Amino acid sequence: MIKKYFKIAWRNIIRNKGTFSLNIIGLALGVASCIMIMLYVSDELSYDRFNERADQIVRVVFRANVNGEEMKEAVVMAPVAQTLKNDLPEVISATRLANSYNNRLEYNNTYYGQSNLGYVDPNFFDVFTLPIIHGNKNTPLDKPNSAVISESLAEGIFGKTDPVGKTITVTNRTKKLYVTGVMKDIPKNSHFHFDLLVSTLGYPQAKNTSWMESDFFTYLVLKKGSDINEVQAKLPAINKKYMGPQMMDAMGMSYEEFQKENKLGLFLQPLTDIHLYSDFSDSTTLEQGGDIKYVYIFSAVAIFMLVIACINFMNLATASASKRAKEVGIRKVLGSNKKQLINQFLAEAFLSTLLATSLAILLFAFTLPAFNQLAGKEILFSSLLKPLYIFSLLALLLLVTIFAGAYPAFYLSSFNPINALKSKFSGKEKNFGIRGGLVVFQFVISAGLILATLVVKEQMNYIQNKDIGYETDQLLVVRNTYLLGNNEDNLIEDIKNDPRVENVSHSAFVPAGESDNEVGGIFMNGEFQRRMFFYNVDENYIPTLGMELLQGRNFSEEYGAETDKVIINEKAAQILGFGEDPIEKTFERDTHDGLKNMTIIGMVKNFNFKSLHQEVEPLILKKNPYGGIIIRSKTADMSGIIKNLTNKWNNLNPKEALNYSILDDSLNHTYLKERKMAVILTLFAILTIIVACLGLFGLVTFTAEQRFKEIGIRKVLGSSAAQIVALLSKDFIKLVAASFLIAFPLSYYLMNIWLQEFAYRIQIHWWLFLMAAIITLGIAFFTIGIKSFRAASANPIKNLRTE
Structure with missing residues (x-):
């Protein structure tokens, strides 16, 4: 009996290749996404659990x-x-x-x-x-x-x-x-x-x-x-x-x-x-960690992708009821009971899901290297062979079969045999209403992801273009010049003489990327104020980074060592109560030798020496150069400077190779987690709307087939192709537009929560909603229009022929 179910199921699949292809592609994308994110989430949740007493x-x-x-x-x-x-x-x-x-x-x-x-x-x-x-x-x-x-x-x-x-x-x-x-x-x-x-x-x-x-x-x-x-x-x-x-x-x-x-x-x-x-x-911290919010986001995306794919299956199966109605009627007249029909349709759903899952595993294997590079993971294909994941895949296969196939099976098996043989159905409007609701749900997810992607991209653009208080371009950072010992000063002088170099600063303190850090306690009149960050710099630091000196003067060799002089930023002046004129004000710094009096000689404009997740911190610059150099190039093409620097470095025979970075790259790396999220969200937004549009394409196909005689009559009576396209499209476009009423408020709420992580952030403007709506409607209308135009362009004589 089971063998017969699958034999008939395979024949029906072959007979309806178009519907089957849409179902398989949609399910495969949903299942592949689910597998990919399942392994990603599992890896994120597994951290430190290898320890035998991890829970203690x-x-x-x-x-x-x-x-x-x-x-x-x-x-x-x-x-x-x-x-x-x-x-x-x-x-x-x-x-x-x-x-x-x-x-x-x-x-x-x-x-x-x-x-x-x-x-x-x-x-x-x-x-x-x-x-x-x-x-x-x-x-x-x-x-x-x-x-x-x-x-x-x-x-x-x-x-x-x-x-x-x-x-x-x-x-x-x-x-x-x-x-x-x-x-x-x-x-x-x-x-x-x-x-x-x-x-x-x-x-x-x-x-x-x-x-x-x-x-x-x-x-x-x-x-x-x-x-x-x-x-x-x-x-x-x-x-x-x-x-x-x-x-x-x-x-x-x-x-x-x-x-x-x-x-x-x-x-x-x-x-x-x-x-x-x-x-x-x-x-x-020892290493940059993950973020539970991204685990929640990607888990939700995986579930939604799978649900949308299952909804497509249900929509396409129930929409094709007219094709299967006489088959159901004949089976019932010949003695098939409801249970047998349900088993038959579930067998078809299982076979479709099995083939889709097999295709999904191939897609997973093919895209895994790119996903690993994007997510910074080392997930192996062999992970799927672990008993837990094999069981999960089998459970997923069964779950999708039941979820995607149960409703069509019960729906199709419930037809009255007499009405089915006469192609008369009750509740067509009700069934379209159910399918319409499912279409709305699909596009709630699709439009929501598109809006979320636009917000993330806009925030990343804002971060990249925001004035952070110093000039980030054309800066080359070398972190390990201290390895040269006595030759360090010689290297700095040689680099200064390079005609392509505008300025060089001797400092291991860099406002982006890897940097030295120093925190010291601040006292005034012997009373503790708070801790502040200290940067050890030289007199070239401010001009090299293009900072703005608002008050006072810079460090200068004319004044000697200046070990008791400092330059502060606006935030430090505000916290210390010096206002806009901190010059010649004093405070004490906690050192190993006790409190040391420091005099302020200058104030620089606030600059972000941490990520834009945090507000500007108070900062004190003191003259104590060591450790590394920062080079400002006169040109964006720094390859010549790097080559010259490498040759000079190698001539000094240090034990370690030259270690350099471009400051712009380091700044971008600061927001690597957010950039990865933006790319992953974009990819899944594209996949989600592809899957949703596959279902929409199938529904339009069946709508056109159900109304083929109406279309023929309208063409004979003079309706244009544009009018027929509008006729077939309007109900679906209304459903897509209705999804915005749910998608946009929900996405706005969730993205506002995400933006709270940034001290400096964008406002979610109205035009982002408009752009998301235009993109979603444009893709949906293009999908609907392709099939509608083909139906409208068909020869009306063929449509009006009797069966």
Whole structure:
């Protein structure tokens, strides 16, 4: 019986190739999109879950609001880990991690480039599931200067030689490191990635007892079943107990006095939330995380794509009822019952869905490399072979079959045999109303995605063209000139003499992309104000970046070192209460040698040295050039300067290759996540409207077939092709237009939420709605018009012939 169902189903599919093709293409696009996004979402949600005790691990973070400065930091003070281990009975274990920069490895006088080095406590491998495959597997970091390296780094340095027991040199450390173990490479879906982990037993900062300096990522393992909120409720008392006494010494006020005007404290963050839910400053994170909002957005898009494809199937199947009516009538007269007819139509739906799913898998395999490049993922086609995904695909196949095929099956099998044989149906208007409602739903999604895409693109254009306070074009950044040592000044002088170079600044502080960071406490008359960012620059920094000096003067070699002079931005002047005339005003800066008096000699116009997600922060420029250079070219073609710079660099024989970037590229990279979202949204908006239009094309086809005699009569009586096209199109265009009433308010609400992430953002103007409406209506009318024009152009004699 089942074999017969599928045999008849295949014959019907072959007989109706046009309808079948529309169904297959639409379903395939929907299922392929669903598979792609399912794997993307699964990858995003999998971060850090490879750890055996992932559900018990939390990270301690720091949040505060001090004199208007909102502080969100993923690093906390050195003594926090052991203190919480001692004072909180729910804590089983506590461990720390500190990030280290500019680590260059040498072994046997051979240079191996940079390493991602982290300092970790000896119990780090007891907390995180990072298997050690060679060496000391129990206590690899129980001695100072002991180190565990990754499998990839071990192969890169030692080849097939056993690295355990060998010593390696890190250029910024005075003591050599002893390799005690080799660990498997840290999984891609981890919120940190290191190839070299060094014991904190030889790290001086690990012994710091200050509760006022944050340096360590700190993790706790809680007892099974512990309530994280109950544990967190105990942290304010610990803050007061340990931070209070030191606050009095550092700020001259008690903890209670401080908390009256400010908020400050430690909080707990589940390990599995770090990747998608973090909102900490870039300077205190290990890596850029994801965003749960994008997971929600893409999940919704996948579901909508699949639903639209299923709606197409339902629409096309029910619209073709007139073709199947006599078949149903004959089957019923010959003894087929309703159950058999339902099974027959479900078999056809299953076969169509199976073929569509097979095509979807091929589409997925073909487009996966491009999607991986776009989304920054390494999703493998073999992922589909995992039992969970195989089960998900089978469930998806069954779900789509039921969802897309159930209504047509029940609808077609319910025909009265006498009426079916006479081609008389009841409820045609009702059925068109149902199909019309489904068309509206499809275009609600399509028009909504088009509007969302336009808003995202407009915001990206706004960001790209906004005046951010400095000239971003024709700037070349070299981050590692400090490697040249005494030859650094020689390189700078040589570059200044290049006729293609307009200006050169000696600074490692860059307003976009990778940069050094320095934060210092500001005091006035001995009273703590707040922390502010400091930039170490030279006298060429302001002219090189094209900043505007509003008041006072720039740094100058005529005045000597000027170590006690600073230039501030407008925001800093406002916060310090200096107004528009801060020149010659003073404040104290907290240094290791105590408070140091600083005098303001200039004020620059505010410039965005962070992303436009944040408002301009207060900034202080001080003269202390080091580390890197920023070059302004006289021409947009900087290839000659780069070539010259590379040759000079190589002639100085540094151990590391020249590391340069174009500032414009770095600025664009700041908004990479948003740009990827814009591209992905655009692609899925296109796919969604293609699928919706496939269904619309099918519905117009059947409408034309149902009204073929009416069309013939109208043509004989003198109706033009344009009039007939308008006749067939008007009802569907009305439905598409009606979808705007739902789509646009919903999209406006959701996109306003997204725009709130930017401190500087566009308004969603009326013309964006108009453009989205024109695009949607234009595509819909083009789809309808193609078939309508063919129907209107047909020979009326053929239409008027009797059957």
